[in-house]
Amino acid sequence: MNSVAVIGGGAAGMMAALEAASRGAAVSVFERQSRVGRKLAVTGNGRCNLTNLNASPRSYHGTDSDFAAPALCRFSPAETLAHFRSLGLLTVAEPDGRVYPLSDTAGSVVDVLRFAMEAAGVCLKDSCEVSALKRMDAVWRVDCPEGAITADRVIVACGGMAGERFGGTKKGYELLEALGHHRTPLRCSLVQLRCDNPGSRSLKGIRADAEVKVFCGAKLLASSSGEVQFTDYGLSGPAVFEISREALSRGGTVVTLDLLRSVTEEELTGMLLRRAKSTPQLALSDVFLGTVQNRIGRVLVSSAGLRGTESVASLTEKTARRLAGLAKHFEFPVIGDMGAANAQVTVGGIRTNEFDPETMESRLCPGLYACGELLDVDGDCGGYNLQWAWSSGRLAGMSAAGV
Numbered sequence: 521m522n523s524v525a526v527i528g529g530g531a532a533g534m535m536a537a538l539e540a541a542s543r544g545a546a547v548s549v550f551e552r553q554s555r556v557g558r559k560l561a562v563t564g565n566g567r568c569n570l571t572n573l574n575a576s577p578r579s580y581h582g583t584d585s586d587f588a589a590p591a592l593c594r595f596s597p598a599e600t601l602a603h604f605r606s607l608g609l610l611t612v613a614e615p616d617g618r619v620y621p622l623s624d625t626a627g628s629v630v631d632v633l634r635f636a637m638e639a640a641g642v643c644l645k646d647s648c649e650v651s652a653l654k655r656m657d658a659v660w661r662v663d664c665p666e667g668a669i670t671a672d673r674v675i676v677a678c679g680g681m682a683g684e685r686f687g688g689t690k691k692g693y694e695l696l697e698a699l700g701h702h703r704t705p706l707r708c709s710l711v712q713l714r715c716d717n718p719g720s721r722s723l724k725g726i727r728a729d730a731e732v733k734v735f736c737g738a739k740l741l742a743s744s745s746g747e748v749q750f751t752d753y754g755l756s757g758p759a760v761f762e763i764s765r766e767a768l769s770r771g772g773t774v775v776t777l778d779l780l781r782s783v784t785e786e787e788l789t790g791m792l793l794r795r796a797k798s799t800p801q802l803a804l805s806d807v808f809l810g811t812v813q814n815r816i817g818r819v820l821v822s823s824a825g826l827r828g829t830e831s832v833a834s835l836t837e838k839t840a841r842r843l844a845g846l847a848k849h850f851e852f853p854v855i856g857d858m859g860a861a862n863a864q865v866t867v868g869g870i871r872t873n874e875f876d877p878e879t880m881e882s883r884l885c886p887g888l889y890a891c892g893e894l895l896d897v898d899g900d901c902g903g904y905n906l907q908w909a910w911s912s913g914r915l916a917g918m919s920a921a922g923v
């Protein structure tokens with residue numbers, strides 16, 4: 521029977537531990553926080569979007585985007601849901617493919633994994649940070665506050681740097697780098713954007729439905745649509761998270777918002793001009809009345825360099841076109857992100873060409889495995905990152921058990 525040390529009790533580590541134990545290995549999980557699954561418990565705004573039925577290798581990014589394919593094919597979303605069902609978790613799929621626990625509570629996912637690990641005899645070592653890993657002849661030495669513990673195989677599942685408040689750390693990269701592995705540059709994704717738009721501050725707290733696009737010069741890099749939240753530093757909300765990877769992929773990107781998706785620029789120009797005729801006494805600051813949120817309307821007017829105190833009657837066709845253009849392409853030059861503390865996922869990680877995608881075993885150190893966000897693989901927004909944690913974790917657990 522192989523002994524397996526799993527470093528990190530997050531989504532990938534718990535899945536790996538469970539798989540290895542179910543195949544007969546003696547498994548210990550080392551978790552530096554006071555309990556396992558802390559980040560998992562806050563995912564999906566506390567609901568845990570645990571997978572997406574549309575997940576396929578195309579939903580993933582990294583230096584070698586094909587690396588994720590074997591694990592995802594072996595442990596697909598359907599297979600993952602069947603596995604969770606066997607652990608007693610009921611789930612529900614939304615029309616866009618996002619899957620949540622039926623209880624609508626992320627804690628349910630943590631609970632079924634924790635109880636299944638306990639039932640399978642996994643030894644959980646909470647508040648136990650691993651400081652070093654060392655190969656000693658046939659076994660691995662795991663250094664932790666309890667002293668030096670040995671194991672036949674080690675699975676490193678320490679996650680990435682994103683979500684610092686819930687356990688995101690660079691410790692996993694350091695453990696593997698000390699063993700000769702390398703990592704690509706790290707940055708944040710699925711994160712709020714800091715933007716240089718003087719109007720942002722006065723829009724703080726407002727939510728709007730918009731089509732969001734990212735441009736670099738004239739080149740469209742990405743688009744999404746849905747809820748956008750204005751903040752004092754820039755933009756947040758699900759639609760912004762979705763395009764954040766591309767918005768941060770290079771310097772000089774600009775996010776544009778179409779705040780009135782259901783009307784064309786031409787139609788909007790006509791509506792504004794009709795308003796100028798029908799209610800000439802109205803202040804220009806209220807010209808967008810009934811179309812966008814009032815505060816947004818006022819910021820659009822001031823962004824166009826117009827005096828809101830003037831009457832709507834002063835509106836010319838040229839200025840109406842300018843206002844309509846602004847509402848359809850409200851620009852937010854991107855100047856950064858809100859950092860690892862607020863990000864949901866890390867772009868970059870340990871180089872995947874140093875691991876075998878069929879087993880997740882290191883090509884440099886036999887008996888060493890890695891899985892989850894620690895590796896240079898990141899997924900789109902919508903359950904894809906947890907699916908990668910489940911698939912890669914199970915594959916690592918299966919391989920480390922030696923079956």
Ligand SMILES: Cc1cc2nc3c(=O)[nH]c(=O)nc-3n(C[C@H](O)[C@H](O)[C@H](O)COP(=O)(O)OP(=O)(O)OC[C@H]3O[C@@H](n4cnc5c(N)ncnc54)[C@H](O)[C@@H]3O)c2cc1C
Nearest residue numbers: 528530531532552563564569650679683892893903905906
């Ligand atoms: C707020 C938030 C919401 C999210 N929502 C979703 C969502 O709804 N759907 C989705 O698909 N993805 C979501 N994600 C992303 C997803 O949670 C991660 O991609 C996923 O948890 C990665 O799993 P992991 O096991 O690789 O890492 P983690 O879950 O981060 O687990 C790694 C664990 O290793 C431990 N650790 C690190 N170093 C050591 C060490 N040296 N010794 C011992 N223990 C160590 C850490 O404490 C941590 O518990 C969200 C992320 C955040 C931050």
